[in-house]
Amino acid sequence: RDGDAADYDVPGDAPADPADDDDADEAPVPTRPFDREEQRARLQQAERKLAQLGRVNPLALEEFAALEQRHLFLTEQLADLTATRKDLLTIIDDIDRTMQGVFAAAFEDTRQAFDRVFPILFPGGTGSIHLTDPEQLLTTGIEVSVRPAGKRIERLSLLSGGERSLAAVALLIAIFTARPSPFYIMDEVEAALDDANLGRLLTILEQLRDTSQLIVITHQKRTMEIADALYGVSMRQDGVSAVVGQRVSRDARPDPATDPGPDATAGSAPEPAPEEQAAS
Template identity: 65%
Template sequence: MRGPAALLPAVRRLLRGIVVVGTLEDAEDLVRARPDLTAVTAEGDLLGAHFAQGGSAGAPSLLEVQASVDEAAAELEELAARCEELAGAQAAAAERRTECAALVEELGERRRAADREKSAVAQQLGRLAGQARGAAGEAERADAAAARAQEALEQALADVEELAERLAVAEESAPFGEGGAEEPDTSVRDRLAADGANARQTEMEARLQVRTHEERVKGLAGRADSLDRAARAEREARARAEQRRARLRHEAEVAAAVASGARQLLAHVEVSLARADEERAAAEAAKAHREQELARARAEGRDLKAELDKLTDSVHRGEVLGAEKRLRIEQLETRALEELGVEPAGLVAEYGPQQPVPPSPPAEGEQLPEDPDHPRNRPRPFVRAEQEKRLKAAERAYQQLGKVNPLALEEFAALEERHQFLSEQLEDLRKTRADLLQVVKEVDERVEQVFTEAYRDTAREFEGVFSRLFPGGEGRLVLTDPDNMLTTGVDVEARPPGKKVKRLSLLSGGERSLTAVALLVSIFKARPSPFYVMDEVEAALDDTNLQRLIRIMQELQEVSQLIVITHQKRTMEVADALYGVSMQGDGVSKVISQRLR
């Protein structure tokens, strides 16, 4: 084997006991002779004393598995094509079956129509036969009537001839002339004339009756002919219906035969489909088995590839590590020459691992033993791990020291001066803070004193003013936090006469307004001001409460000036001066003033 020197030991160790031979027979002979060796052939067969891999005894190769998969895929495609063909045949048979069923249904419908038509023809034939029988009877009756009329006519003719003969004999026996015999009796003549007229009338009626009967006989004869023709047409239609019925029966038999054949063909198709489904299932099972074998082969291929990649990476890492070591050695040699001026051979000879390591200097605060034979004071043999640990500790200490700063003294002096200045500023800030806290304390004490006095005066005045505005009522101011006068709030409790409520939200609008006015007046009296401005404070008050408020305003008017905006006339009556704004007809506003006192 040839290869990188760094990898050859590992490769030799991996391939120890493996011999390459030409054929499998040579491998068997070698293993039989040397059971401790493993033989591998050029085809990839691996043979040992207790195992054999490759060839017929091992798993199929990737090419064999791929060929099997391709064969299974081709077989599956063939079966799929056959299934498609059988599916097409099944679809055609189903379509043929549908057509035959439609044909059978159509023939049945035609047969039922022919039966209905036959029934209608039979009914019409029966009706025509009845009509023919009626016409024949009527014709016989007409013939009898015609015979009787003919006899009556002949009798009438005979009577006429007899009367004519009698009339002629009468005329010959008694002629009229000059000097003749006596004239015949007129009554006899009249009777004979009447008889002749009657005979002629009878002859005329007999002739009319004969003509009428002849016309009826002709009409009956024509009707009989038409009925005969209709009967012949019905018989011909019945014969055609029989022929069509026979043809439909034949077509129905043919359709039944076709349907039977279609059912047999469908049965064959179903059997073929079942066989195709079984073959397809078998093909799919074979495909699944081949896919499992292919998956196993691919997994083995991936494992082998991963192992090969691992070996290749190991080789590459070995090569890279060797190159790094060589580069490191070259750098160390160059550094030794540049920084120490010592040749690598001399450096190794003087400080190599064969030389003992001198004792380490004591650490800060550490004392060495005084005995020179103590192990701490004697050189020690070179141990690479210990020396690497000492090197790392020295490098960490060196990095902690950092680089030498030549301006460290100047920077220290500047920082010290800065520290002294900031210390003085901090002391000034502390003193200022103490002064400010003292000022705040004094301000709080003064605010607390002023607020306490103002609250007490306002609370005292509020009780008096509230009792004046609400005679019989009670009102007072209550602190929410009496222990802390700087953050406390003030609650107003008001109980008008006749009510038990104290909350302002439960009072009416006028009572709330009057309570607010009482609080304002209390503040005004506790801490008077030169003037006050009020904006419609009495708008929601009735006359009684308004009068009470006006009296309080008059008291305030004695020590202060009140500016009141109001619409109440009674408030205007107690004022010293009135000021109003009016608009003239031209739309321009104008201020009007009026002094009352």
């Protein structure tokens, strides 16, 4: 049959049974003619949706349970990492505050020591140290301002080689004084100094030796003369390096403040070897 004039009840649209006493008072559900094309479209749409669902996975429940456990584990791990990160940030903040306090105290002590040491090495001159960024103590730098007597130079780059060396030594001595150590090692710190500045440096070294041991690598005879022991490295005739040492009597050492200069002789100090190390 062509179905053009036939009427069919669409599922879900059946009219109420008038013989049913329970539904007698309800309004009848209207019916509509059967449309083959419309129903075919509905069928095709349902088939497409069914195809999109794919094949039924019989292990879906087991996989869901496994993924649920994995999700629970990762959630706990994330919570643990978040708490650990918070604790680490708190510890870092505490360490930063401690570092700032320690650095501020050490810098203040060094600044005061520099103010005491500088006039000894630069008679009549002025010098100071200050922070480049006082608000950021963890990243700040330190600037050294030096003005020798009779000069208006403040930058270290404009000073002579000896003056720069002496300014650096002044800063080192200030650090040594502010935070003492059992021993110090210096490598030719006085190589660029003239006789007058060398005498001032030796005066400072004599003060440091009362509380610490000094190991100085030097070629300066006057520096060797104030040492307690001399150690030298020389080349033997067979080409093998040899270490020689000698103790120096305190009575034989000259006073660096009154020593006339490089022509002074040491009572028991040997002639300097090619590379000499003085220990006091």
